[in-house]
Amino acid sequence: xxxxxxxxxxxxxxxxxxxxxxxxxxxxxxxxxxxxxxxxxxxxxxxxxxxxxxxxxxxxxxxxxxxxxxxxxxxxxxxxxxxxxxxxxxxxxxxxxxxxxxxxxxxxxxxxxxxxxxxxxxxxxxxxxxxxxxxxxxxxxxxxxxxxxxxxxxxxxxxxxxxxxxxxxxxxxxxxxxxxxxxxxxxxxxxxxxxxxxxxxxxxxxxxxxxxxxxxxxxxxxxxxxxxxxxxxxxxxxxxxxxxxxxxxxxxxxxxxxxxxxxxxx
Amino acid sequence: xxxxxxxxxxxxxxxxxxxxxxxxxxxxxxxxxxxxxxxxxxxxxxxxxxxxxxxxxxxxxxxxxxxxxxxxxxxxxxxxxxxxxxxxxxxxxxxxxxxxxxxxxxxxxxxxxxxxxxxxxxxxxxxxxxxxxxxxxxxxxxxxxxxxxxxxxxxxxxxxxxxxxxxxxxxxxxxxxxxxxxxxxxxxxxxxxxxxxxxxxxxxxxxxxxxxxxxxxxxxxxxxxxxxxxxxxxxxxxxxxxxxxxxxxxxxxxxxxxxxxxx
Numbered sequence: 001x002x003x004x005x006x007x008x009x010x011x012x013x014x015x016x017x018x019x020x021x022x023x024x025x026x027x028x029x030x031x032x033x034x035x036x037x038x039x040x041x042x043x044x045x046x047x048x049x050x051x052x053x054x055x056x057x058x059x060x061x062x063x064x065x066x067x068x069x070x071x072x073x074x075x076x077x078x079x080x081x082x083x084x085x086x087x088x089x090x091x092x093x094x095x096x097x098x099x100x101x102x103x104x105x106x107x108x109x110x111x112x113x114x115x116x117x118x119x120x121x122x123x124x125x126x127x128x129x130x131x132x133x134x135x136x137x138x139x140x141x142x143x144x145x146x147x148x149x150x151x152x153x154x155x156x157x158x159x160x161x162x163x164x165x166x167x168x169x170x171x172x173x174x175x176x177x178x179x180x181x182x183x184x185x186x187x188x189x190x191x192x193x194x195x196x197x198x199x200x201x202x203x204x205x206x207x208x209x210x211x212x213x214x215x216x217x218x219x220x221x222x223x224x225x226x227x228x229x230x231x232x233x234x235x236x237x238x239x240x241x242x243x244x245x246x247x248x249x250x251x252x253x254x255x256x257x258x259x260x261x262x263x264x265x266x
Numbered sequence: 267x268x269x270x271x272x273x274x275x276x277x278x279x280x281x282x283x284x285x286x287x288x289x290x291x292x293x294x295x296x297x298x299x300x301x302x303x304x305x306x307x308x309x310x311x312x313x314x315x316x317x318x319x320x321x322x323x324x325x326x327x328x329x330x331x332x333x334x335x336x337x338x339x340x341x342x343x344x345x346x347x348x349x350x351x352x353x354x355x356x357x358x359x360x361x362x363x364x365x366x367x368x369x370x371x372x373x374x375x376x377x378x379x380x381x382x383x384x385x386x387x388x389x390x391x392x393x394x395x396x397x398x399x400x401x402x403x404x405x406x407x408x409x410x411x412x413x414x415x416x417x418x419x420x421x422x423x424x425x426x427x428x429x430x431x432x433x434x435x436x437x438x439x440x441x442x443x444x445x446x447x448x449x450x451x452x453x454x455x456x457x458x459x460x461x462x463x464x465x466x467x468x469x470x471x472x473x474x475x476x477x478x479x480x481x482x483x484x485x486x487x488x489x490x491x492x493x494x495x496x497x498x499x500x501x502x503x504x505x506x507x508x509x510x511x512x513x514x515x516x517x518x519x520x521x522x523x524x525x526x527x528x529x
Contacts, residue, residue, distance in 0.1 A: 119406035119407060
């Protein structure tokens with residue numbers, strides 16, 4: 001059932017989780033997540049709502065402190081880091097938030113250049129040029145840079161957020177539900193951009209989604225989370241013959257199967 | 267069983283006590299963390315300047331209006347009282363003392379708590395619920411340094427200036443009523459104001475202002491930073507920021523007065 005270990009012949013894991021648990025009060029959300037993401041690989045975690053996808057990614061990012069278990073980034077254990085060391089590790093990260101999480105007090109270009117300006121101390125003029133360059137990579141013109149995030153449509157906001165996530169050319173990029181709330185065409189545009197950009201940067205990617213079209217497009221490897229645990233993982237090619245009833249129910253979107261939703265019958 | 271627990275008065279008292287202890291603890295650690303970030307680089311001077319303009323410059327009209335009407339009504343009211351035992355000449359001094367020691371800092375503090383404390387809580391609270399604070403962290407920027415420190419320092423620095431303006435305009439309000447309505451001699455009114463006003467009267471007011479500025483910003487930031495649960499959470503954070511800011515202004519007004527003037 002559990003096939004989470006690194007495939008043969010691959011280099012060391014970029015991200016490695018072992019037995020990660022997290023509870024909020026009496027609610028146990030993660031019950032022992034084991035996950036390896038190798039260098040340059042695009043891993044997608046799939047799973048239903050409330051199964052612990054977001055909490056897993058937030059624990060790895062350091063936004064939530066996990067209770068027990070080990071999380072290693074490039075072999076370095078993150079449990080024992082102080083704030084400054086944590087900030088150093090975070091420099092390797094880029095994150096695309098589900099709702100974009102753009103800073104509405106800043107114009108678009110400053111949003112994109114934020115990491116360059118504040119964490120990398122790039123001069124404003126140079127940072128602005130680099131922001132325009134990144135906006136072009138996601139298909140937005142330089143004039144968009146002057147607008148405020150509130151003036152953009154949902155799809156454009158997502159693209160700006162993507163430009164911000166890649167602006168510092170991070171080693172690891174996280175995508176939290178990158179296509180949620182977008183129309184199918186814009187969703188495909190975003191999927192293509194994710195594939196193209198992670199390849200171009202040679203970055204490692206960790207995404208969470210429940211959109212199977214997105215999974216098939218962006219994933220090299222897939223891990224399915226259920227009940228706060230990774231219950232199956234394997235390459236994208238294997239997903240249709242996983243032999244795992246949970247995975248099969250999920251990828252075919254069936255209401256009947258081992259995963260039972262808490263729905264009260266009328 | 268659950269209902270019983272809810273109706274049990276001892277359980278209610280216990281729960282309220284525990285929750286107030288944990289809020290006090292959270293506020294304490296928030297304050298300590300904010301202060302340590304105030305003295306450790308990097309500093310965001312551009313953001314500090316923005317906040318000084320936001321808090322200081324844009325609060326000038328409201329603080330000025332409060333000051334002038336407070337001074338005017340003070341002159342009128344003290345005239346009513348003092349004329350009963352022929353002590354009208356004390357009016358300029360009473361106006362100056364009341365404005366510089368009490369009404370200037372307290373009224374400016376309350377107005378700023380409403381205007382600025384609410385805005386801070388709403389802005390930071392919205393940033394919290396839309397994951398913008400998480401985004402700051404993933405961009406290797408400490409939210410305390412980027413959001414909290416500039417606001418706390420701006421509150422600390424600008425409120426004394428605002429109160430100084432309120433003092434001057436308040437005394438001017440008293441002067442206008444005194445000279446044009448109560449028929450005081452203009453020179454005599456000013457002489458009476460200056461002759462009895464001591465530096466400590468003004469200084470104590472400015473110290474109060476600095477403390478109030480810090481507390482108002484602290485409440486705005488704390489409630490915003492810890493807000494959760496969408497629009498309703500941000501609304502509650504805003505209300506709490508204004509109410510707790512205003513109450514702290516009144517409490518610390520007494521504490522500082524006691525520290526300065528009790529003998």
